[in-house]
Amino acid sequence: MHLIHTLAELRATLASLPTPRTIVPTMGNLHEGHLSLIRQAKALGGTTVATIFVNRLQFLPHEDFDTYPRTLESDCDKLRAEGCDVVFAPLEKELYPEPQTFRIQPDPAIADILEGHFRPGFFDGVCTVVMKLLQAVQPTHAVFGQKDYQQLAVIQRMVAQFAMPIEIIAGPTQRATDGLALSSRNQYLDDTARQHATQLAAVLKATVELVQSGERNWAQLEANAMAQLNAQGWQADYITVRQRSDLQLPVDQAGALAPLVVLGAARLGSTRLIDNLEFVV
The missing domain is CATH 3.30.1300.10 (Pantoate-beta-alanine ligase, C-terminal domain)
Incomplete structure (x- = not known):
């Protein structure tokens, strides 16, 4: 498994690996829900790329950006056990080398309701980082969990409207034995x-x-x-x-x-x- 921290190394490594290429974007602190998405990606063949990045742009000032669990070493152990091919875990200055003044603004009809109403700007931040990650990895497929249902819908709409040659695949919500959705x-x-x-x-x-x-x-x-x-x-x-x-x-x-x-x-x-x-x- 390749653990990569820079865009240059990511592009050089991916150039030598087979397609199809599937990305599973995450913020790390992986659990069984994430790993089920990796298995879906692996089933497609080719190269599976997991990204681990806690994205400041999607956190409101009062939310838990600073305390969000960062567990890269144990995450990599779990991904290696699942046969993940590439882990892209950039530092913030690598993905945002300068202030991100260009942003993706999703359709308010789907992005400013529900989560977007209670977390203003959340989906702007999500779409912006996802667009960056998709551009960096250039995947043929991307797997997103259905637990974040509105996020999945927004990403599907973004990819369709920008005519991106990527198939978005939904991963079923994984639950504990008592029914709690894994998070x-x-x-x-x-x-x-x-x-x-x-x-x-x-x-x-x-x-x-x-x-x-x-x-x-x-x-x-x-x-x-x-x-x-x-x-x-x-x-x-x-x-x-x-x-x-x-x-x-x-x-x-x-x-x-x-x-x-x-x-x-x-x-x-x-x-x-x-x-x-x-x-x-």
Whole structure:
């Protein structure tokens, strides 16, 4: 496995490795969810490139950029065990040698809602770093996890609108045995919070069941779900049912609904968790 820190070395190394070439962008602190994406990438053959970079541009001033776990050595051990071919782990000054005054501004209709509403500028930062990484690696495929559902949708739209010759592949959300979606931020939870963390997935599942049983008052459904979660000690940002295609509210067309997803984001103590469930009616 090649561990690379500079763009020049990355390009020289990739020139000698076979295609197809698949990138798995990460911020490190890898867990089974990330490793499942590596396995998806490896199944495509050719060269698998994992990137590890904690991207300052997608953190708000009050968020955890400085304390976000950086575990490069153990990350590399895990990636090596999975057969990853290249790990690109640049320093900040390598990826941003000067202030990043050029930014990718995604479509507000999909990027300024939900996560984008509660974390203004988040998707500008995500799209900008992803565009840089895609340009650096020049992959044929890229694998992103469905746990970050809106991020996946924004990246898919960006790649399509810029006519980039890259296939975006969705990796299913990986969960602990009790249903909690795997996340690097789960390690912020103390023992008591970890026991309560499954309540988010439970509320999302209950919301799905209500829609499947005929509930169509979306505002009331969302309010009730958030109230249920808040009553258990959470601070909910949103729980909402959306169309998978554009993340807009569902439209009932002659009694039929398009494929749906319920998304939620809530804070348990100081830890903010997100989750989602796809479903059909």
